[in-house]
Structures are given as structure tokens and as C-alpha cells.
Amino acid sequence: MEYSIGGxxxxxxxxxxxxxxxxxYANISDDIAEIDASRLVHKEINDLMQYCALQGVRKIVxxxxxGQRYLGTRLxxxxxxxxxxxxxxxxxxxxxxxxxxxxxxxxxxxAQDGVGNTMDGGEILVHxxxxxxxxxxxxxxxxxxxxxxxxxxxxxxxxxxxxxxVLVVGGTAQDFFGEYMAGGRVVLLGLNLxxxxxxxxxxxxxxxxxxxxxxxKVEKWQLGKEVGIVDMxxxxxKLLEKHVGDFCEIFGFKRxxxxxxxxxxxxxxxxxxxxxxxxx
Amino acid sequence: MELVRGEEMFSHMLPEFIVERREDRCIRCRVxxxxxxxxxxxxxxxxxxxxxxxxxxxxxxxxxxxxxxxxLVIRPxxxxxxxxxxxxxxxxxxxxxxxxxxxxxxxxxxxxxxYRIYWDHIVLNASQVTNPSIDPLREPMELRTFLGRKPxxxxxxxxxxxxxxxxxxxxxxxxxxxxxxMVFSAMSYGAISYQAFKSLAMAASEYGxxxxxxxxxxxxxxxxxxxxxxxxxxxxxxxxxxxYLNCAxxxxxxxxxxxxxxxxxxxxxEKVTLPISVTRMIPEGTDALSPAPQxxxxxxEDLSMxxxxxxxxxxxxxxxxxxxxxxxxxxxxxxxxxxxxxxxIAIDGLRGGTGAAPxxxxxxxxxxxxLALAAVDRRLREEGIRNKCSILVAGGFRCSADxxxxxxxxxxAVYIGTPALVAMGCTLCQKCYTGKCNWGICTQDPYLSRRxxxxxxxxxxxxxxxxxxxxxxxxxxxxxxNAVESLRGNREHLRGVGLExxxxxxxxxxGAGE
Numbered sequence: 001m002e003y004s005i006g007g008x009x010x011x012x013x014x015x016x017x018x019x020x021x022x023x024x025y026a027n028i029s030d031d032i033a034e035i036d037a038s039r040l041v042h043k044e045i046n047d048l049m050q051y052c053a054l055q056g057v058r059k060i061v062x063x064x065x066x067g068q069r070y071l072g073t074r075l076x077x078x079x080x081x082x083x084x085x086x087x088x089x090x091x092x093x094x095x096x097x098x099x100x101x102x103x104x105x106x107x108x109x110x111a112q113d114g115v116g117n118t119m120d121g122g123e124i125l126v127h128x129x130x131x132x133x134x135x136x137x138x139x140x141x142x143x144x145x146x147x148x149x150x151x152x153x154x155x156x157x158x159x160x161x162x163x164x165x166v167l168v169v170g171g172t173a174q175d176f177f178g179e180y181m182a183g184g185r186v187v188l189l190g191l192n193l194x195x196x197x198x199x200x201x202x203x204x205x206x207x208x209x210x211x212x213x214x215x216x217k218v219e220k221w222q223l224g225k226e227v228g229i230v231d232m233x234x235x236x237x238k239l240l241e242k243h244v245g246d247f248c249e250i251f252g253f254k255r256x257x258x259x260x261x262x263x264x265x266x267x268x269x270x271x272x273x274x275x276x277x278x279x280x
Numbered sequence: 281m282e283l284v285r286g287e288e289m290f291s292h293m294l295p296e297f298i299v300e301r302r303e304d305r306c307i308r309c310r311v312x313x314x315x316x317x318x319x320x321x322x323x324x325x326x327x328x329x330x331x332x333x334x335x336x337x338x339x340x341x342x343x344x345x346x347x348x349x350x351x352l353v354i355r356p357x358x359x360x361x362x363x364x365x366x367x368x369x370x371x372x373x374x375x376x377x378x379x380x381x382x383x384x385x386x387x388x389x390x391x392x393x394x395y396r397i398y399w400d401h402i403v404l405n406a407s408q409v410t411n412p413s414i415d416p417l418r419e420p421m422e423l424r425t426f427l428g429r430k431p432x433x434x435x436x437x438x439x440x441x442x443x444x445x446x447x448x449x450x451x452x453x454x455x456x457x458x459x460x461x462m463v464f465s466a467m468s469y470g471a472i473s474y475q476a477f478k479s480l481a482m483a484a485s486e487y488g489x490x491x492x493x494x495x496x497x498x499x500x501x502x503x504x505x506x507x508x509x510x511x512x513x514x515x516x517x518x519x520x521x522x523x524y525l526n527c528a529x530x531x532x533x534x535x536x537x538x539x540x541x542x543x544x545x546x547x548x549x550e551k552v553t554l555p556i557s558v559t560r561m562i563p564e565g566t567d568a569l570s571p572a573p574q575x576x577x578x579x580x581e582d583l584s585m586x587x588x589x590x591x592x593x594x595x596x597x598x599x600x601x602x603x604x605x606x607x608x609x610x611x612x613x614x615x616x617x618x619x620x621x622x623x624x625i626a627i628d629g630l631r632g633g634t635g636a637a638p639x640x641x642x643x644x645x646x647x648x649x650x651l652a653l654a655a656v657d658r659r660l661r662e663e664g665i666r667n668k669c670s671i672l673v674a675g676g677f678r679c680s681a682d683x684x685x686x687x688x689x690x691x692x693a694v695y696i697g698t699p700a701l702v703a704m705g706c707t708l709c710q711k712c713y714t715g716k717c718n719w720g721i722c723t724q725d726p727y728l729s730r731r732x733x734x735x736x737x738x739x740x741x742x743x744x745x746x747x748x749x750x751x752x753x754x755x756x757x758x759x760x761x762n763a764v765e766s767l768r769g770n771r772e773h774l775r776g777v778g779l780e781x782x783x784x785x786x787x788x789x790x791g792a793g794e
């Protein structure tokens with residue numbers, strides 16, 4: 001198929017090879033596959049991952065990943081629904097795990113923009129940092145990022161009934177953290193800040209659902225006008241013990257030290273921030 | 281600052297409608313009272329009379345239509361301010377409303393201002409003497425349309441020397457076949473009732489065309505209609521899960537809407553009932569806020585990223601559409617969209633409808649679809665990329681002739697929204713945003729939505745598609761054309777009447793008589 005359009009690089013799909021021509025990049029033994037991604041474009045990697053999953057592979061190790069997008073996006077299998085474990089070595093590109101359907105992705109390296117974009121379920125762990133719009137419109141599953149994240153993290157994250165997504169960020173975040181948030185639980189730990197305050201502005205602006213927990217120093221002017229600071233309750237500590245506990249275990253932090261810090265709990269003041277804007 | 285709301289003031293508004301009850305006909309059956317969600321009619325037992333609070337009347341005509349003795353006449357209120365070409369009644373009323381509420385004035389349905397409707401200044405051709413017209417009742421007439429990217433060239437492979445065993449060697453892009461060049465516009469479950477939503481799905485499925493879920497998701501039990509669905513992925517990403525994307529015929533990225541270009545949408549919390557909350561995947565009672573931009577799209581490159589994310593998510597088997605509102609640089613934007621990988625570009629014009637939009641935006645932002653369509657089609661042809669996408673246009677198509685003219689101006693197919701609503705019962709009272717639609721279309725109140733029976737409403741919709749399709753065939757036959765494909769972008773069949781030179785130039789058509 002010819003993908004190139006004059007004047008645009010067309011998402012690196014210029015010379016995508018057929019599946020049969022790239023099978024040699026995958027080394028399958030039993031239910032584990034190892035893929036050398038260093039010479040593959042994103043579509044080729046996802047073609048191979050899809051192929052491996054259909055062959056019964058349940059764990060995929062990607063080596064030499066460098067900027068390829070959408071890793072894990074094309075792993076929707078309606079029936080049965082296998083759950084894959086994907087280990088990524090290197091630096092995956094934008095939209096890692098976009099629309100992710102319940103798989104587990106572990107990144108040994110940094111991630112770029114759009115990690116877990118509109119993710120439906122599963123888990124993404126990043127042993128490093130991530131770029132902008134992490135967990136945008138995420139509706140299920142869990143994302144743990146060891147270091148910092150960029151702008152507009154957890155924007156428009158959602159929840160309904162028992163489907164409550166969770167994001168834990170070990171470092172700090174930039175502006176518009178939790179903007180438009182409609183649900184879910186977001187934890188910002190600030191572990192790499194020392195005694196310095198978080199710098200993000202417009203935290204939770206337009207927020208109308210969900211809860212944010214911020215460890216470390218945040219001034220009131222840094223918060224959006226739709227959020228309020230409320231007292232921690234027992235359930236909140238239970239939630240933090242579970243997810244921050246897992247975070248510390250996975251990334252090697254001291255659990256008691258992390259959980260012993262001061263946590264600020266932020267909630268939207270109303271489920272209807274813009275109810276009074278209109279004349280009926 | 282705390283606003284003093286209308287309830288605490290004496291209202292200065294004039295009624296919009298007058299309710300005339302012919303007492304000699306009224307049998308006190310109280311149908312009008314039960315039918316009106318705006319609570320205009322009230323029966324007084326002691327006096328055995330029905331009274332009407334005209335200030336509440338929106339002119340939807342539900343009571344007049346259902347009155348068994350035709351005792352009711354609802355018409356615009358004759359009370360007038362002093363005539364003033366500048367300060368019209370509408371302007372004065374809006375000012376008073378804002379003085380009483382301090383808010384943004386909301387409205388529903390499409391722009392009702394007298395902007396030039398170019399369809400009414402374009403006439404169609406017919407065959408006389410020099411070429412024969414075709415009678416569609418006797419001869420085959422093709423309305424079937426394929427939506428999606430087409431290859432630059434088609435390579436054929438001949439097996440054997442007899443030219444009988446031929447196959448297409450070019451690998452084709454995914455395309456969706458529709459039986460008539462009309463699909464239903466995006467109307468979400470949430471904006472419209474479950475019954476109305478289901479009626480559209482049933483009609484699309486029966487006629488072999490598509491409906492559009494809007495951005496409210498697709499309820500699980502309706503996913504069987506997926507192969508007739510265009511599912512939207514909009515800025516709120518409501519109801520988007522892998523199954524939703526994979527059950528659909530087309531996935532559409534909604535960037536903008538003709539009725540409200542550049543702004544987001546707010547589905548008020550009181551409309552987010554349990555079933556809506558499950559379908560949209562948000563908590564019950566929460567405002568469903570669609571941000572103005574998609575926050576992962578700030579450029580053509582970002583758009584390309586989402587297009588390919590959706591292609592990845594659907595295994596490259598589903599065409600991806602990108603819908604924008606028609607705005608000033610629409611041709612350049614459309615070119616970027618095609619280059620970003622869109623298989624279908626959907627353009628919604630100035631007169632496009634809505635369930636709720638600020639009136640000031642609806643009535644003032646955007647450009648007419650006729651000019652936008654002509655500009656986009658021409659630009660894509662000039663750049664040699666017209667075949668790489670299908671063009672879907674929306675926004676104020678009122679009859680089959682509008683559809684034919686749009687196709688001759690370069691559209692592949694047309695989105696019809698308001699005609700579908702009218703077919704189901706809508707009377708364009710423009711009160712969609714109140715959620716009190718007496719016709720059971722634009723409401724989540726089960727007492728009201730029960731009034732719409734999907735079996736019957738879908739029949740009305742199928743009838744509409746059938747009637748328009750027959751008319752389109754008649755018009756095509758008259759032009760001597762036997763396939764809608766031959767009309768596409770065929771401006772020679774159009775002439776302008778009463779248009780300025782610049783308008784003819786933008787439309788790319790000659791004046792009548794030329």
C-alpha cells in the first residue's frame with residue numbers, strides 16, 4: 001500500500017514492509033516473544049505484536065525502541081481477551097498505549113507525549129519521565145511514572161461506577177495538571193523536589209470530578225478556581241497505601257518515608273462548574 | 281459577584297406566542313395540559329375551563345396537532361414594540377433576557393438569520409435535444425456511494441489472454457458503501473433521547489446508509505448497528521473504548537461543529553442520568569464538558585497523530601473522518617487534514633444545527649457551506665489530492681435539490697440532521713437546550729421520550745430517504761446522468777442566478793445564460 005502523500009512524511013509509513021518480510025525481527029519461544037525494534041517503524045512493530053498475540057504469545061519484549069508511536073494500541077482482541085505483558089527497552093514515542101485494552105506495559109526508559117491517551121484499562125509503568133498530556137481522557141487502569149511529567153497531565157480523566165483510573169507521578173508536573181478532570185485518582189509525589197515547591201499553575205482548572213493528592217508544597221494561587229482543599233479521610237489513606245505502596249515497591253522508594261509526607265487533597269467544589277453561565 | 285436571577289424580578293419579556301382556544305370546540309379533555317412540558321395549559325376544575333400561560337409557550341405546536349377537536353391555534357404573538365429596523369423585537373427581547381439573567385443566551389437547532397442561501401441562487405441543468413434524458417423509472421440509476429480514500433490509479437491484472445478473468449491488483453483503502461449519498465448527522469445520545477437515537481440507527485440500517493453517534497458513545501445493546509455507525513471521537517472522548525471504535529463503519533474525529541465553531545459543549549448535569557452516565561462513561565449528575573479544542577491536537581501534525589492512533593486502534597480497517605466547522609481558511613485546513621491522513625473530511629456550515637449553543641456564536645460564526653464546499657473541492661483538485669478523501673458536507677440541507685447541487689459542487693455525500701429531526705416530529709421551536717422537547721426527541725425525560733416510537737419514527741426516516749432518493753434520480757435522469765458518481769464535482773450542470781461575480785468565482789460556476 002502506498003502511504004506517502006506529497007509534502008508530508010505521513011506518520012513514518014513511507015516504506016512499511018509486509019508482515020512476512022519482518023517476521024525475522026521477532027524471536028518467539030513458547031509464549032514469550034522478543035522483538036528487535038531498532039529497524040522497525042511503528043506500524044511494523046504493532047503488526048508483529050498483533051501477530052505474536054494471535055500466535056499465543058503472552059509476553060513481548062521490545063528492544064531498541066526509539067520514538068515509535070502507538071505501541072500497544074493495536075492489541076484489541078474481542079474474544080477471548082488475552083492480557084499481554086509488554087516490556088519496552090528504549091524510548092517509546094508519542095501515544096504509548098493509546099486506547100489500551102487491558103494490557104500491561106513496562107517501559108525501561110523515558111516516554112514522550114500522550115502516554116495512555118484514552119486508555120481503557122491495563123497498566124503502564126515508566127521507569128523514567130513522560131511528556132505532555134499523560135493519561136488524557138483515561139477511563140480505566142493505572143499509570144505509574146517514576147519521574148516528572150509535562151503539561152496538561154490527566155486532562156479530562158474520567159470514571160464511572162467501579163471503573164476508576166489511577167495515575168501516580170513520582171516527580172513533579174507542569175501547568176494545567178488535572179485540567180477538566182471528570183473522575184479518577186491522581187497522585188503527585190514530588191519525590192525529586194527536595195524542599196522546593198511544585199511549580200505547576202492552574203492545577204485542576206475546570207475540574208469537576210475525581211480526586212487529586214499532592215505531596216509537597218503547593219500555594220493556593222497555583223490551584224484552579226474550581227478546586228478546593230479538603231481533609232484526608234481514611235479511605236484516602238487506604239488508596240494511597242495501595243497505589244503509592246506499589247509505586248515505592250516497583251521503583252525502589254522507601255514506602256514509609258513517602259507516605260509520611262504531607263498530602264494535600266484536592267476536590268472539585270462542584271460537579272457543575274459552569275452551570276450558572278447560561279440564560280435559559 | 282452573586283447575580284440577581286430572574287426569579288426575583290418582575291420579567292419584562294413579551295410572550296413569543298399567542299394561544300387561541302376556540303371555546304366552542306374545546307371539550308376539556310386536557311390533552312393539551314398533559315402534552316405540554318412547558319406547562320402552558322392548566323385546567324381549572326371549579327370553573328371547568330382551560331387557561332393558558334402564553335409566556336411559557338415555545339410554539340412547538342404539539343398541543344395544536346394533538347388536540348382532538350382542533351380547538352387550538354398557536355401563532356406568533358402579535359404584540360409588538362415600536363417598529364425599528366435596527367432594534368428588532370428579537371434584539372430587544374434578548375437584551376431583556378440578559379438583563380434578567382446575566383448569562384449567555386442559549387439556543388437550539390440551526391442559524392435562523394437571513395444569510396444568503398446559495399442553494400436558492402443555483403439552478404440545475406436538464407437535457408434538451410442534444411443529449412437524451414433518462415427515465416429513472418425504467419432504466420438503472422446508481423446512487424450508491426463509497427466513502428473513503430481512493431487510490432491514485434487502478435492497476436488491473438489480466439489472467440489469461442481472454443480478458444475475462446480480471447482482478448484489481450492495486451491494494452485498496454478501506455471504503456464504506458452507502459446506498460444513497462445521504463447520511464444522518466451527528467446527534468448524540470444525551471442531546472437526543474434514546475428513542476430518537478435508536479430510530480436513526482434503525483433507519484440507517486434498513487436503508488443501507490449511516491448514522492452518526494455524536495460524541496455521546498454508543499450504548500452496548502445498540503452496537504449491533506455499528507456497521508451503520510459513524511462513531512465520534514471528540515474532545516471529551518466520551519464513551520470511547522476499543523469495542524466502540526472497532527464496531528463502527530467510520531471513526532470520526534470531531535474538531536468543530538457548524539453551529540458553534542471554536543467552542544466546546546456542555547451537557548448539563550441534570551441531563552446526565554444513569555443510562556447517559558454509563559454510555560458516556562462519566563459519573564451521574566456531572567456536567568459532561570467537551571473542551572473547545574482536543575487537547576492532544578494543536579496542529580496538523582498532532583491531528584495526524586490522532587488519525588493514525590485511531591487507524592492503529594482499528595487495525596487500518598476503518599476509514600477515519602475528520603469533521604470541522606466551515607471557517608475562513610477552510611480550504612487550506614482541509615488540505616492539511618487530507619495530508620494528515622484523513623480518509624473523509626466532513627465540513628459543517630454556518631447553518632448547521634445543534635442541541636445547544638450560545639446564540640451569539642450560532643448566528644455569527646462560520647461561513648456558508650456552499651462556499652466552503654466549493655473552495656475545498658477546488659483546492660484539493662488543484663493540489664491533486666481530491667481522490668485521497670471523500671467530502672461529506674453538512675449544515676442546512678433542506679431538500680433533495682440541495683443535495684444534488686452539493687454533489688455537483690464536489691461533495692461525495694451529505695449529512696442531514698434537521699430534516700431527519702423534522703421527519704421524526706421536530707418543528708424547529710429551537711428549545712432543544714431546555715430538555716423539555718414535547719416531541720420526545722431532544723429530552724431525557726422518560727415521560728416525554730416515550731412519545732417517540734422507534735418503529736414508527738424509523739419508518740418516517742426511511743420514507744424521507746426514499747423520497748429524496750427518488751427525487752435525486754429524477755434530477756439526475758433529467759440531466760442525462762445515470763450515476764451519481766458522474767455528477768460529482770460536475771459544475772457544468774450548475775448555473776448561478778442573482779449572484780455577484782466574486783460569488784460565482786468562489787463557487788466555480790457560470791451565471792445563468794452563459
